[in-house]
Amino acid sequence: MSVLLYGIVLFVIAFFIHLAIWKIRIPKNQTNVLFLIFLSILLVGILFLRTSSNQADIFARVLPLGYLKLCILFISLTLAYIVTYSGLEVDSPSLVMVMKVHEAGPNGLDENMLQQNMNDDVLVLPRLNDLLTAKMIYVGNGKYKLRATGALVAKLFVFYRKLLRLEKGG
Amino acid sequence: MTFDYFLVFMPVICLIINVLVQLLSFRYFKQIGLLNSIYLGFVIGILYLLFFTSFISFRPEVSLEGLSDIFVINLIGYGCLGYCYFHFINLGETARRIRILRELYEAGDGLKLGELLNRYSAKEIFQKRTNRLINSGQIIFKDGKYYIGKPTVLWISKIIIALKIIILGKRSEFD
Numbered sequence: 001m002s003v004l005l006y007g008i009v010l011f012v013i014a015f016f017i018h019l020a021i022w023k024i025r026i027p028k029n030q031t032n033v034l035f036l037i038f039l040s041i042l043l044v045g046i047l048f049l050r051t052s053s054n055q056a057d058i059f060a061r062v063l064p065l066g067y068l069k070l071c072i073l074f075i076s077l078t079l080a081y082i083v084t085y086s087g088l089e090v091d092s093p094s095l096v097m098v099m100k101v102h103e104a105g106p107n108g109l110d111e112n113m114l115q116q117n118m119n120d121d122v123l124v125l126p127r128l129n130d131l132l133t134a135k136m137i138y139v140g141n142g143k144y145k146l147r148a149t150g151a152l153v154a155k156l157f158v159f160y161r162k163l164l165r166l167e168k169g170g
Numbered sequence: 171m172t173f174d175y176f177l178v179f180m181p182v183i184c185l186i187i188n189v190l191v192q193l194l195s196f197r198y199f200k201q202i203g204l205l206n207s208i209y210l211g212f213v214i215g216i217l218y219l220l221f222f223t224s225f226i227s228f229r230p231e232v233s234l235e236g237l238s239d240i241f242v243i244n245l246i247g248y249g250c251l252g253y254c255y256f257h258f259i260n261l262g263e264t265a266r267r268i269r270i271l272r273e274l275y276e277a278g279d280g281l282k283l284g285e286l287l288n289r290y291s292a293k294e295i296f297q298k299r300t301n302r303l304i305n306s307g308q309i310i311f312k313d314g315k316y317y318i319g320k321p322t323v324l325w326i327s328k329i330i331i332a333l334k335i336i337i338l339g340k341r342s343e344f345d
Contacts, residue, residue: 146275
């Protein structure tokens with residue numbers, strides 16, 4: 001089995017295992033659990049390949065450094081999926097707004113109706129709670145403060161947006 | 171052996187080229203626009219992928235079958251990495267969590283909820299999003315009412331909702 005086919009098969013297996021777990025219960029820290037599932041499947045897949053000598057021979061013949069190639073392919077697919085998944089976890093305000101306008105039909109949607117429910121309780125506070133759950137921030141002396149991981153992520157984006165000479169996003 | 175590693179890491183090398191082209195083109199030719207600079211970087215990365223693949227086709231140890239395998243695998247790998255880079259830039263541009271982290275980082279000693287909402291609130295989010303959607307023609311504002319313009323974001327919304335139902339079993343995080 002070639003690296004491509006094997007990589008895709010492993011990815012599909014990992015995806016269905018993730019789907020099955022999600023049907024039972026959606027974990028609290030979804031991204032971390034996703035990483036864990038996908039990387040575990042990659043590891044099991046490589047171990048299976050190593051123990052099955054016939055497949056490993058074919059595998060090694062197709063490409064030099066086949067295992068490393070498999071890892072890069074699988075990790076690329078996993079990262080692309082996790083990045084897409086982060087867009088599913090939470091409601092994007094832009095997408096919600098477009099759906100509201102669409103659902104209003106050809107008569108259009110009144111300005112005030114669109115703004116309805118678009119308040120801090122819906123748009124800002126849930127994201128603050130996400131950051132608390134992900135342990136990127138904490139509450140100390142009545143203030144929201146950054147933890148080390150949160151500060152690292154913030155620094156990365158501040159640096160990159162300075163590099164691109166862009167203003168604050170959001 | 172070095173050649174073998176070059177084959178394996180080709181998607182990563184092309185991603186680096188993509189990032190450099192995007193960064194330099196946007197930084198020094200601002201009129202190109204952020205989205206176009208991302209497209210440009212991605213396309214240049216693919217061209218390098220093609221160039222590197224055609225370069226290795228001259229090596230006697232690589233068969234035609236092996237070459238097509240290498241190209242397809244590298245193309246998928248590079249496509250995924252390029253997609254991740256696009257999302258990375260998009261996160262800095264639109265993600266609320268990143269903006270909150272930035273505000274806390276810039277404040278230094280943390281922020282009370284009221285202070286945070288003074289810096290970044292639903293009002294700002296709403297205004298920015300409606301402006302973006304109107305400027306890109308996705309929605310049209312006429313006589314105090316909003317209408318659907320181009321259908322691109324609408325289609326994306328429908329796909330996202332379908333995926334949410336399949337994976338999460340609900341349409342919205344508030345269901």
